[in-house]
Amino acid sequence: MDYKDMKFKVWHGCDRGLCHKGCGRQDRQLNTFDWLADVPGNNQTTDLVEVQFKNTRKGYYHNVNNLDLKKGDIVAVEANPGHDIGVVTLTGRLVKLQIKKASGIKSPDDIKRVYRLAKDVDMQKYQEAKAREHATMIESRQIAKGLGLKMKIGDVEFQGDGNKAIFYYIADERVDFRQLIKDLAAAFHVRIEMKQIGARQEAGRIGGTGPCGRDLCCATWMKNFSSVSTTAARIQDISPNPTKLAGMCAKLKCCLNYEVDDYMEASRKLPSKEVLLETMDGEYHLFKTDILSGQCTYSTDKNLGANLETISAERAKEIIEMNRRGEKPLSLLEDGKAKPAKKSADLLAGADLSRFDKAKKRKKNNQQRNYNGQQGGRPQRENRRNQRDQQDNSRQQGDNRRQPNENRRPQNSNRRPNNGPRPAQQQREGATPNGRNEGRQPQKTERTQE
Template structure:
C-alpha cells in the first residue's frame, strides 16, 4: 500500500495540498467505528474538483481509507480523485439519491495514486487557470452568448471538462474544434445553472458562513416567493437573493415549521365583532402564536394583541351571534385566576392593575437645623 505521506503534499509533490481541491461537500461518516457489512459490494465514493463526486467499485479489494488518493477509470483513460466515503454509509447516500447499486454499472478503482500519477495530476491542475483565461478570449472572439465558469482537467491530462452558463441554446461545435486544437486535449462541454456555478466557485453568504451549495448541499430544490410570504419576510429581491442571483436555498429550511404553526391560525380576513366595534387582523407572529387587531372604524385608535386560541374562541362566539365585551378580558381574568392559585402572595404579582393608579405622595420630612458646637444661633439664643 502506498504511503499516505507522499499523497498529502510532500516535497516530491511540490508542497501541493491536493485535498484542498476537493474540500467541498464533505460528509461525516457516523458509521466509521462500526464493522462493514458483507452484504453490499465494495463501492466507495470518490471526490474530484469542487463538488463533483462519483461512485466506483473496488473490485481488486484495495485497502482504501478516507482521504486516500486513487486512480479510477475515466472516459477514456484514468482520472485522479480522493476517497471521501467508504463503508455502509455509501449505500445510504446512494439510496437517498435514488441510485440502485444492483442495476447501476460502476466504473472501477484501478490503484492508489503513484508518484507519476500525482505528477501528471499536478501538471493538469496547473493548466486549468491559463485554460480558463484563454478560452474566455476565444469565446469572446467567436461572439458566443455563453459564460465560461470553470475548467477541470482529467487526472491523466488528456481530457478537460468546460463548465459554462448560457441562457439560450449555443452551437459550440466550432468552439470544440478550436479548443481541441489549441490545448491538444479531448473537450467535454457541460452546461450548468447559476446555482451550480455558485457551488463550483464557492463564496461567503450574507449570513457570514460558507455557501451551503459549496459546503454540504447536494440537491437543489425549487424555491418560490411563497416560502418568503409564509415566513412573513420582506419581499425584497436584494435580501432574498443569494450569490447566484436566485432565491436563497435556506428559505426552505424552516418552511415546514412555519406551515405547521400557521395551520393552527384562524382566517386572518375574518372580522371580530365586539361591543366596542368590529376589528380586523393586521399582523401575525407565527412562532409566538400572536395576532394583532385594530378597529375597522378609523375614528377609533388602538391595536390589541391576543393569542390564537382567543381569536378562535371569539370567532366561534360571533358565529353563534354573540358579541364579546372585550377581546382581551378573558385573557386578563385567566392570568389573575392563575396567580390566585398560588395564594396571591407572590412578590410583585398581587394584581395586574397594581401599577395603573397613581402612587400616593410621600410626606417630605422637615429637615431640622443642627447647631454646631461652639457656635451661637443667629437669633442670639
C-alpha cells in the same frame, strides 16, 4: 496512584458519536459524515466507494482489487480515456444511499473501477495538469468571445492524466458550440467535454460565505437543487425584498424551502384574516400575526395600526365562537374584563411649575448668607464709606452752582479752587497704605459757566 510504571495506551475511540474516521482526513466540499465508520464489518458490506474530484464533482467506483481504502485516501480511478485522480470521501453502507440520490448514474454499468492508490508519478502528472487550468480558462473565454457565442465559461477541470478537459459554462439559451470544440481541441490538444451548469451549481463550485455567516449550503452538503419561488417567502411572512431574498448566485435562496412545511402547519392554527372580532369596545381587524408563537395583533382600523391589541390564537378563536352565538365580550383580554383606561402620558400633569422658582430663591439666600459670613463686617464698612462719598459729592456740586460775584461777596484767597479736592479728601488721598481709603481716586465735577 503510582503512574511511574503504568503503561499508557492511546485511545482512538469515539465520543458521543463523533469519530476521527467519520469526520476527518479531508477538507473538501459536500463532506458526508460517516457515522458507521467504526461499525465492525462496515467496509465488507459493499465494494462501492465514493470518490470526489475538483470542487463538487463526485463519482462512484467498484473496489475490485479489495484495497484497504479509508476516507481521505488518494486513488487512481478508471476514466474515458485514461485515468483520473480523486479522493475517497465515503466507504461502506452509506455509499449505497448516496448512489440513490445521485442523478448521474442511470445503470450499474456506469460505475467504473478503482485502479490503485495514487503513486508519485500519478501525482506529478496530476499537479502538472492542474497548473494549466487557469490559463486554459482565460484563453477559452477569448476564443468563445471571438466566435460571438452568448455563454460564459466559468471553470475548467483537467483529468488526472492530462488527456481530457471539462469546460463548465453558463448560458441562458441553447448554444451551438461545435466550432468552439474544434478550436479548443486545436489550441490545447486534449479531448474536450462541454458541461452546462446553472448559477447555483457555479456558486457551489466556487464556494463562499452566505449572509448567515456560514459556508454556502450548495458548497457543503446540498446536491439536488429544488425550485424556489416567492410563495415560500409569502408563507413565512418575509418581506418581498429582492436584495434580501437573493443569495450569492443572484437567485432565490435555497434556505427559503427549509421551514416552509413548519410554517404551513403552524399557519393552520391561526384565525382567518377576513374574520372580524366584535367586542363592546368595537370591531377589531387582524393586523399582523406571529406564526410560530401563535400571537395575533388586532387593530380597530382595517388599513392602519390603531389601538393595537395582541392576543393568542386560542383567545381569538374563542371570541369568534362567541360572536357566532351572538355574544360580545367586554374586551379582547383573556379574562373577559373591561379594558382599563389609559393613563395620561403627560409627565407634567398636575405639577406646579413654580417649584423651580422657590428652589432658586432659597438657594440665592443661602449663597448670600454664606458670603456675608465669610467676609465678616466688610460689607457694613463699605456701605458707610459710600455714604460719606455721596455727602462729599453733594457739597461739591452745591459750591459749583454758586457764581463768582466780587461786588456782592469778596473773594477769599485761601479758598480752594472749585475743581480742587477738599482738604479732608486730600488727607485721605495722602493716607498711608494701611488707611481705609487706600488707592481711592478723587471725584472731579466740571460745570459749564453760564
